[in-house]
Amino acid sequence: MMSIAVEASTSSSSSSAAALRVLIVEDLPRVQAALRELIDEPGRLEVAGVADTESQAIADYQALQPDAVVIDLSLRQGTGLGVITALRRSEAATGRRPLLIVLTNHAFPVLETACRNAGADHFLDKSRDFRQVRALLEQARGA
Template identity: 50%
Template sequence: MTLQALIVEDSPPIAERLVEMLSIPGRVEVAATAATEKEAIAACGGRVFDLAIVDLQLAQGTGFGVIRRLRADAGKHTCIIVLTNHAVPALRMASYEAGADHFLDKSKDVPVVTRVVDDLLAARN
């Protein structure tokens, strides 16, 4: 079963890097990308993603609204990873309170994303 992923990131180079990193034929498909909270919420309409990577600081809006929407739509089905440049304790706590499963720092934790995906894939098999 192929994991369906959503990437919410307003930096085109970072979004492209995440798409390249996550796209594994037959295992992970990046089904949607968004640069704003509004685009991400629109992408959620009627869809349930297995994985969502969400930046907190977006061109418009924040990742918190996206996280809450994903939780409202999918419950615990979606694994939500916050990937941010602003890895401070207050934002970590707010992310978990909104429904995130993981809180990662863009400057040092990007490899952890791959490990989380590997764990998700292993759990599905």
């Protein structure tokens, strides 16, 4: 029954089926809004959800199954590093490997090393590399 629903939605709108789905993990509303504006483009890239705590990010990831996650290190509760660790740990059970992009104001080498060791694919400085998020998502989509 579930596969019939998926097939029906795929046949009615093949362009949205090709969209790369992104979960934003960020606690500042202004940055959330800026990321939505940067990312959202119907049929290509779409924001599947926004989480502002570590526990919400993990729950939203499990529920939404996004293709990519943009993660801030400083959250309202928990850390982005905790999110990365949990998502990479869940790979064995789910067989899914989302693209993980860290976007932080704390772009220190020691934090980059920790994030990459935990499984982050990219580590970006918010003030310098913000727009690069879009390019990385487009590249992952194959556009």
